[in-house]
Amino acid sequence: MIIDTTEVQDINSFSRLESLKEVYGIIGMFLPILTLVLGITIGVLVIVWLEREISAGIQQRIGPEYAGPLGILQALADGTKLIFKENLFPSRGDIRLFSIGPSIAVISILLSYSVIPFSYHFVLSDLNIGVFLWIAISSIAPIGLLMSGYGSNNKYSFLGGLRAAAQSISYEIPLTLCVLSISLLSNSSSTVDIVEAQSKYGFWGWNLWRQPIGFFVFLISSLAECERLPFDLPEAEEELVAGYQTEYSGIKFGLFYVASYLNLLVSSLFVTVLYLGGWNISIPYIFVPELFEINKVGRVFGTTIGIFITLAKTYLFLFISITTRWTLPRLRIDQLLNLGWKFLLPISLGNLLLTTSFQLISL
C-alpha cells in the first residue's frame, strides 16, 4: 500500500513536471514572437515619427512637438484617434472582402519578419529558404489590396486597387531577380548565411560592392513595392481621392497606414541583410564576434551590438526613402509600369547573367 501511494505520487509529480515543461515550451515559443511583434510595433512608431520630423526639416517647418517630448507619442495619439472613430461599411459593398482586405495586407508583411536576422542567433526562424519565403509571402499583399478595392463598391477605389496590384506584381520580378543574384553570390537562400558571407572583409565585404546594379534595382523595386513616392499612384490624393483606401475609416484605415510602414521597415531590413552586411560591425580587420563568444555576458553584449548595428543600417536606408518621398514628384501609372517592365526587368536579368558568368568563371 505504501509503495502504491509513493508510486502514485511519483506518477502524479512526473506528469505535473511534464505538463509544466510543455507549458514552458509553449510560452517559450510565443515569447520570441511577441517580442518581435513588440519590437516591430515600436519600430513602426519610430518610423512614423522620423518621417514627420524629416519631412518637417526638408520643408522648413517644425514637426510634431506637442504629443510627448519632441512629439514622440504623436503616432500613438494618431492610432488612438483612429481606434475611436466610427467603423464605416459601404452599404452595398462586399462586407467580408472589405473587412479582410487590410488584414491580409498586414498579415503577409508581418510574416516576412520571421526570417530577418537581427543578430547571430537572433532570428525567429532560420529557414534554408529565408529570402524566398519573403518574396513568396509578400506576393500575397496585392490580393488584400484588390479585395479592399473591390469590396468598397466604388469605381475609383476599384481602379486604385487594380493599379496597386499591377504595380506590386510588376515590381516583384526585378526584386526576385536581384535576390536571386544575391543567393547565387552567397550560395544559399538563408538570410543568416547571406549575412555571414558578407562578414569577411568588413566594410568591403558588403554585397553592395559586388552587386551595385542589383542594389539600385532592388532599391527602386522595394520603393515601388511599398508604394512610396515616387511610386505612390495607388494612393495619390489628387487623382483617386485615396485609391483603394478611400472608403476606409477608423482602425481599418489605420491598418493600411501601418501596413505601409511595416512594408517599408521590412524592405529596409532586407536591404540591410542582403546588401549592407546585416549585423556585422563592418570596420575592416576587427574580428569582434570572436571576442564576444567567451562567456554568456559577452554573447549577450555581442548580440545587442548586432541588433544596434542592424537597426542603424536600416534607419540609414529609411532616411534615404523618406527623403526621396518628399523630394521627387510622382510617376504616372503607365510610366511606372514602363519603368518596371522595360527598364528594371532587363537590367536585373542582365545583372543575373553577369553574376552567373562570374560564378562560373571563378569555379
Place this chain on the structure above:
Amino acid sequence: MAQEHAHSSAVEKLLNCEVPLRAQYIRVLFREITRISNHSLALTTHAMDVGASTPFLWAFEEREKLLEFYERVSGARMHASFIRPGGVAQDLPLGLCRDIDSSTQQFSSRIDELEEMSTGNRIWKQRLVDIGTVTAQQAKDWGFSGVMLRGPGVCWDSRRAAPYDVHDQLDPDVPVGTRGDRYDRYCIRIEEMRQSVRIIVQCLNKMPSGMIKADDRKLCPPSRCRMKLSMESSIHHFELYTEGFSVPAPSTYTAVEAPKGEFGVFLVSNGSNRPYRRKIRAPGSAHSQGLDSMSKHHMPADVVTIIGTQDIVSGEVDR
C-alpha cells in the same frame, strides 16, 4: 491687387483722370509683387498635384514675406483694397522699400532652389513635356491670355502691347515658349518671376517722390488731418464716403496683365455714382473651357495637372 488695378484703370479712363507718377510706380511695384506671389502659389500647387509636395512649403514661406508687405502698406494680407481710382490709398510706410529690396536680393536664390527640385528632374519632365499642348491658333481661338497664350509662342503681353502706367519706361523681357506644353508654361512662369524681381528693383530705383493720389478732391478723399482742419476737406470727405463720385456716361473696356492672364473690366456708366454694368472678364473662365481639348489623348492623371497649369481659380470662373 491686379484686379483692383483693372477696375481703377477703367474708372480713371472714363473720368479722364491723371494718376501722379509716384502712384503709378507704386502700382507697378505692387502688381509685380502680386505676380510673384501668384506664380509661387500656382507653380507649387501644380507641383503638389504632380506629387512633389516640398516646393509648396518653400514657396509659401516666400509668399509670407510678400503678404507681410501687403499688410504693411494696406492693412490686409490678401484683399488689400489699396489701388483706388486716382492713385493709391496711402503712401508707403517708412522702411518698406528697404525691406522689399532686401527681400528681392534673396528671392532669386529661392527661385533657384525651386528650379533645382523640378526643372531638370527626369520624372518632372516626363510628367510635363508634351502634355496639355496648345497650338497658337487654338490659343487665340479659345481666348487664352497671359502665360497660356505665350506658351505656344504668341508674344502678347498687355504690358508691352498696350502699356499703361509706367510700363513703357521699365524694361522687362517677356518670356515666350515654343511648344505650348506644360513644361513650357512652367518655365515661362519661373522666368516671369525672375523678370518681376527685375521690375521691382527698377521701380525701387526710379521711384519719385510726390503725390500718391490725383489732386482732384472730388475723386480722391483728402488726408485725415486735412479733413479735421479744413471745412472743404470735410465736405469732400463726407461726399466721397457717402455718395461717391459720378462717372460720365460712355463705357470702356480696360484690361491689365494679371498674373493669371488678361483681366478685363467692361464698365458702362449712366452718369450716376453707381455703374450701370460692370462685367469682369476673368482669364480663368476662358482657360477652363479649353480643358477638354487640352486633355484629349491623355490619361486621367494628366487632367488634374492640366487644371493646375491653367492656373484656374474657381472663384473667377464662376464669378
